[in-house]
Amino acid sequence: MEFVIQSVGMGLAVGSIYALIALGFALLFKATKVLNLAHGELVLFGGYLAIALTQVLPFPLAVLGTLAFAALLGFAVERVIMRPLFGQPLLSVIIVTLALGYIIRGLTVGIWGGDTRQFPPVLPAGLIHLGGAQIPQLGIWSALTALLLLAAFGLFFRMTYLGIAMRAAANEQLTASTLGVSLMRVVAFAWAFAAIAAAIGGVLLGLWLGVNVALGFVGLKALAAVILGGLDSIPGAILGGFIVGLVENLIGGYIDAHIIYGFKEITAFLIILAVMLIRPYGLFGTEHIERL
Amino acid sequence: MAAVRPCGDFKVSYAADMALLDTSFYRAGFAVLVAALAAAPLLLGRYIFLMNIIGIFAIGATGLAILTGFTGQISLGHAAFMAVGAYASAFTSERLGLPFPAAMVVASLVAFLFGAAVGLPSLRIKGLYLAIATLAFQFLIEYIIIHATGGTGAILVPPAGLGRFVVETEVQFYYLLLALWLGSGIFAANVLRSRYGLAFMAVRDRDYAAEVLGINLLRYKVLSFGLAAFYAGLAGSLWAHYNKLITPEHFTILTSIDYIAMIVIGGMGSIWGPHLGSAFVVFLSQGLKILTPLLIKVLPVFGKIAVPAREVLFGMVIVGLLIWEPGGLAMLLRKLKRYLDLWPFAY
Numbered sequence: 318m319e320f321v322i323q324s325v326g327m328g329l330a331v332g333s334i335y336a337l338i339a340l341g342f343a344l345l346f347k348a349t350k351v352l353n354l355a356h357g358e359l360v361l362f363g364g365y366l367a368i369a370l371t372q373v374l375p376f377p378l379a380v381l382g383t384l385a386f387a388a389l390l391g392f393a394v395e396r397v398i399m400r401p402l403f404g405q406p407l408l409s410v411i412i413v414t415l416a417l418g419y420i421i422r423g424l425t426v427g428i429w430g431g432d433t434r435q436f437p438p439v440l441p442a443g444l445i446h447l448g449g450a451q452i453p454q455l456g457i458w459s460a461l462t463a464l465l466l467l468a469a470f471g472l473f474f475r476m477t478y479l480g481i482a483m484r485a486a487a488n489e490q491l492t493a494s495t496l497g498v499s500l501m502r503v504v505a506f507a508w509a510f511a512a513i514a515a516a517i518g519g520v521l522l523g524l525w526l527g528v529n530v531a532l533g534f535v536g537l538k539a540l541a542a543v544i545l546g547g548l549d550s551i552p553g554a555i556l557g558g559f560i561v562g563l564v565e566n567l568i569g570g571y572i573d574a575h576i577i578y579g580f581k582e583i584t585a586f587l588i589i590l591a592v593m594l595i596r597p598y599g600l601f602g603t604e605h606i607e608r609l
Numbered sequence: 610m611a612a613v614r615p616c617g618d619f620k621v622s623y624a625a626d627m628a629l630l631d632t633s634f635y636r637a638g639f640a641v642l643v644a645a646l647a648a649a650p651l652l653l654g655r656y657i658f659l660m661n662i663i664g665i666f667a668i669g670a671t672g673l674a675i676l677t678g679f680t681g682q683i684s685l686g687h688a689a690f691m692a693v694g695a696y697a698s699a700f701t702s703e704r705l706g707l708p709f710p711a712a713m714v715v716a717s718l719v720a721f722l723f724g725a726a727v728g729l730p731s732l733r734i735k736g737l738y739l740a741i742a743t744l745a746f747q748f749l750i751e752y753i754i755i756h757a758t759g760g761t762g763a764i765l766v767p768p769a770g771l772g773r774f775v776v777e778t779e780v781q782f783y784y785l786l787l788a789l790w791l792g793s794g795i796f797a798a799n800v801l802r803s804r805y806g807l808a809f810m811a812v813r814d815r816d817y818a819a820e821v822l823g824i825n826l827l828r829y830k831v832l833s834f835g836l837a838a839f840y841a842g843l844a845g846s847l848w849a850h851y852n853k854l855i856t857p858e859h860f861t862i863l864t865s866i867d868y869i870a871m872i873v874i875g876g877m878g879s880i881w882g883p884h885l886g887s888a889f890v891v892f893l894s895q896g897l898k899i900l901t902p903l904l905i906k907v908l909p910v911f912g913k914i915a916v917p918a919r920e921v922l923f924g925m926v927i928v929g930l931l932i933w934e935p936g937g938l939a940m941l942l943r944k945l946k947r948y949l950d951l952w953p954f955a956y
Contacts, residue, residue: 352737407736409931415866416927423920526799583752586745593742597734
């Protein structure tokens with residue numbers, strides 16, 4: 318029982334961060350049909366940048382600075398790399414995001430080195446006791462932040478002009494463009510938001526676990542979340558994030574502890590394979606119907 | 610293939626038209642290339658190990674070129690097939706005591722089976738879903754190897770050889786590798802101009818249209834995956850017997866991405882692409898390794914950023930090539946040749 322409560326708590330906390338990172342994935346895919354395999358590296362970069370900025374700035378300012386820089390990075394990626402490749406075959410686009418991942422990881426490691434770094438303690442540390450299980454308080458804080466941000470993104474897409482334009486473009490590119498939506502702007506903002514979501518994910522995970530190069534692999538867990546929820550569905554990505562977090566901590570954690578060591582690490586990939594075999598377009602994704 | 614045919618070069622038979630090296634220029638060029646490769650140990654001296662690494666990765670990359678460049682199926686798990694080959698080879702030669710050639714064949718065939726198994730779902734999931742599925746496969750294989758071998762997954766492998774004869778030096782290994790390298794390259798070129806290769810290209814260009822034309826999609830997709838894995842398995846087996854020690858760290862997702870970098874840099878629609886790409890990638894990374902001690906003397910900071918510098922350079926080369934020259938190095942060479950054909954006049 319203790320194990321279940323603890324795992325559910327941890328799963329929801331981690332899952333909320335996965336959901337946030339997955340949101341960036343899904344957002345970008347919905348608006349641009351680009352699967353960004355460099356997303357994990359954006360998370361990594363966000364985490365390191367935020368830590369570097371906390372050395373010179375107070376924490377809230379450092380986070381704001383990180384987000385501003387992440388947005389700039391997103392715009393730059395769109396302008397320099399993605400715009401010349403607009404309309405190129407899928408393979409080129411996937412490979413270019415891999416290359417982008419290389420560049421970002423190389424820069425991150427080159428600038429800050431690959432070792433683990435910690436944030437200064439800004440959120441209260443310590444454990445919360447819940448029915449005999451212990452859940453780190455930081456996890457709850459990051460889950461709350463993630464939920465808040467998910468709500469903010471949701472409101473943004475519903476209420477603001479830009480958000481509506483982005484949804485329109487994602488829904489039907491050609492029609493949206495005839496109605497005066499600038500596709501280039503939409504793509505640029507999609508990249509910026511994806512980078513921001515990734516950076517927030519990096520900061521939250523960094524606050525909780527510290528930042529090191531392995532953080533880049535969180536991108537793959539978020540990938541499992543989006544695949545599960547459906548690549549072009551934002552609610553799906555969020556739900557997928559929570560499910561991946563829960564499955565990883567409950568089932569993966571159980572098997573890890575009792576049957577095979579290290580099983581937790583590959584739970585996400587098993588989820589991907591299972592979804593691929595049963596329902597490749599995910600829970601809420603649009604089924605792609607191919608015609609000659 | 611040839612852009613400009615020399616004057617008076619008339620083909621009078623289908624065989625001559627289908628020849629891999631269809632002009633005397635290409636035949637002479639290929640002869641020079643083979644001679645240069647055979648003489649490489651004399652020219653390179655102690656740097657011959659570079660050619661060994663290039664050759665092994667070129668064989669693996671040829672497989673990926675068949676799969677991704679010619680059949681259009683994206684695989685982000687090519688290093689996993691290489692790992693399968695390497696560990697199968699280590700197992701058969703170490704535990705079962707089979708001689709190296711047998712271990713190599715067994716490893717390649719085991720990899721072929723794995724490839725065919727991974728290729729099976731490619732009928733249902735395609736494009737980026739397939740890429741993600743192969744990515745998941747890559748991590749599963751890494752995990753399985755680590756847990757099946759216990760601990761770090763490091764295994765000692767006996768050196769290559771047959772009976773009394775053992776390949777000990779880099780140069781001996783180089784000649785062994787060179788024969789396999791040429792053989793596998795020529796085999797790939799022949800496959801690609803056969804019915805199989807044409808079917809692969811039809812599948813790449815539009816799989817349903819190919820099916821309507823009577824190409825059995827399942828068969829050719831599975832075959833392409835199997836062939837790609839076969840090449841990767843061969844490369845893995847050679848790598849195992851060359852290195853004499855394998856760990857899963859040789860075959861991570863980063864190696865898979867290196868493979869993709871190789872075929873993109875080399876040129877995806879070309880049989881020369883994987884070889885050029887492998888040479889480029891290996892020269893870049895090993896060259897940086899060799900240059901690092903020299904550069905540290907001039908710029909002490911360089912020691913820390915050598916590895917990241919390689920990654921950033923790779924990334925930039927790939928991005929630049931995809932934007933400006935999607936045909937890769939092979940296309941650049943062809944353009945150079947076309948320019949020289951008519952040089953110094955542009956007409």
